[in-house]
Amino acid sequence: MKFTFDKDAMIKEISIAQEIITNKSPISILSNILVIAENNSLTIKATDSTVKFTTTIPVDIQEEGRTTIFCDKFMSILTSLPSGDVEFIQNDIEVTIKPIAKRFTAKLKSQAGDKFPEMGTSEGISFFEVPSKDFKEMIKQTIFAVSYDNNRYFMTGVYLVKDNDVITMVATDGRRLSCVNKKGLSVPDFQPAIVPTKILSCILKNAPEEGNIQLAVVEKSIFIKYGNVEFSSTLIDGQFPNYQNVIPKGLSMSFQVNKADLDAALKRTTIMVDKKLSRIIFKITPGELKLISPESDNGSADEIIPCRYDGQEITMGLNFVYVTEPLRVIDSENVVFDFNVNGEETNITKAVIMHGDTAGDYIHVIMPMNY
Helix, strand or coil: CEEEEEHHHHHHHHHHHHHHCCCCCCCCHHHEEEEEEECCEEEEEEECCCEEEEEEEECEEEECEEEEEEHHHHHHHHHHCCCCEEEEEEECCEEEEEECCCCCCEEEEEECHHHCCCCCCCCCCCCEEEEHHHHHHHHHHHHHHCCCCHHHHHHCEEEEEEECCEEEEEEECCCEEEEEEEECCCCCCCCCEEEEHHHHHHHHHHCCCCCEEEEEEECCEEEEEECCEEEEEECCCCCCCCHHHHCCCCCCEEEEEEHHHHHHHHHHHHHHCCCCCCEEEEEEECCEEEEEEEEECCEEEEEEEECECCCCCEEEEEEHHHHHHHHHHCCCCEEEEEEEECCCCCEEEEEEEEEECCCCCEEEEECCECC
16 A cells, blocks of 8 residues: 655544544554545544544545554654655555655554454435534533543433424533523434533534534434544433423522633632532622632632622532533623522522523533532
């Protein structure tokens, strides 16, 4: 096999393959990428056995063929080279990498392409389209809220469901929940799916902002395509919790703060927080929000920032991580916290809903903590 490729174009695709491959051992075939040179194009495939990645780029082929090479070393060689054309030459189990512009040669050991796992195909599968910008925004608003507890594996992915013309993504770890709805998308019905975060992270990082993404949910797999790239993944098996029952209804009280003020105050006050508890106290009085880091072995801290509120004095304990993570993705100037109180008492009941002050299609639900 012999072909010539553009170094920068190759790096773009191999960097995505690296995100898929987790095992860095050159012994495992799953640490390799499969390269297939035919019809003046190069197909590149990578998989960790659950998530699969396929892409095709134009190359100048002198001799067709297929093989697998250790992805990590191939990427290291490419990043060390200047921009321009590079030769890929395979003889038996040895692959030679030679940049045209430099008198440099690297040799890699390869493994036969027939040892690479069967990747399957999306041929014959019916895809539907959604705007790339909308789909990436849905991922961004939910992915950080998944559980990392393998005993509750059904919450380690993002729930994707369609109801009429609304597509919903939900993620929860049992103590907080993030939910986003996109309305008016004309797509066919599909079975609800729990999508692993790995494939969603790849889409969030690599998919373009403009144009459409093609999706298909079939049986136990999801397929996602854009441009010359295709991802697929096995879905997480299990029953996702009834998220609609978790979202509190009829919250009659709220306060509003400037997002930048809250973010900066949290960064300062949480320096003193006991990281095992991650608890920060919100004390809300008319016109003011006081953030309090409870006394710990290292000390304590507090800060007062302006807020829009004219009700009774309220105190609530929250996990500051569950506040700071939504802050990073809320795209409005101000942040609103909706809640209820228990009768005449000043402690909140049930959950708090956090969202932007402009019309949005997302909410972040946070369970309160004892203080």
